[in-house]
Amino acid sequence: MAFVETVLAKTPQPLRSLLIKHRELLKFAIVGGICWVITMVVWYGLKWTILATKPVTAQVIAVIVATIVSYVLSREWSFRTRGGRDRHHEAALFFIIAGFAVALTVVPTLFSRYVLHLETPYVSMPTQEVADFIFGGILGTIIQTIFRFWAFRKWVFPQEGARARKGNVSALRPEDSPHVRADDEVA
Structure with a gap:
């Protein structure tokens, strides 16, 4: 049984119906959480070592790795049934949009550091890091994240439904799931 099926089978109603209805957003959020952890580990790893004087550069590199x-x-996984484009076109658009997202990600850091001067020597190191x-x-x-999902x-x-589902993902559709009773289905 797949991870998603296991979680859905153990989730009480009406939360199960809500999760099934918004499964794409939920998967996107899980991927986002994983990539956020990657970003933080790489960003802080770089800015506390070889890029100590270039925190925004460290952040850009971290976001690129996570992207x-x-x-x-x-x-x-998140959009596996969506498509509608050739793979090379899809990848190019993904990375162009991700490039805009990188810019959106660093704008608050730039504002914090260079407009509000929340960096040493103007503030303490703990204040800068927070x-x-x-x-x-x-x-x-x-x-x-909001920009990227949209x-x-x-x-x-x-295009929704452009690619066939792979593997056993029956729990993603309540009407096909052996783990979701008929009276639990989403209307």
Whole structure:
């Protein structure tokens, strides 16, 4: 049984119906969470070592690494039944949109550092790190996530049902799932 099927089978109603109805958004959020962790690990790893004087550059590199992971997970899991474009066209659009998302992600960090001067020597190191985390790690991520979900559905993976489902994903459709009773189905 797939991970998603297991979780759905153990989820009580009406939450199960809500999760099934918004499964694409849920999967996108899970991929986003994974990529957020990758971004934070790479960003802080770089900015605390070899890019200590270039935190925005470190953040851009981290987001690029996470974006590559995001493409694979988005195409093969989050939006696996969507398509409508040749793979090379889809990939090009994905990375163009992701490039805009990188810019959106770093804008709050740039604002924090260079407009509000929330960087040393103007503030203490702990204050700088908290500001970087709040502005870049949280606010930047929220802004770019909203943009990416909308843009990916609109331009990269525009056609719902364009690709066949792979594997055993019956729990994603309540009417086909042996784990979802008929009286639990979404109307």
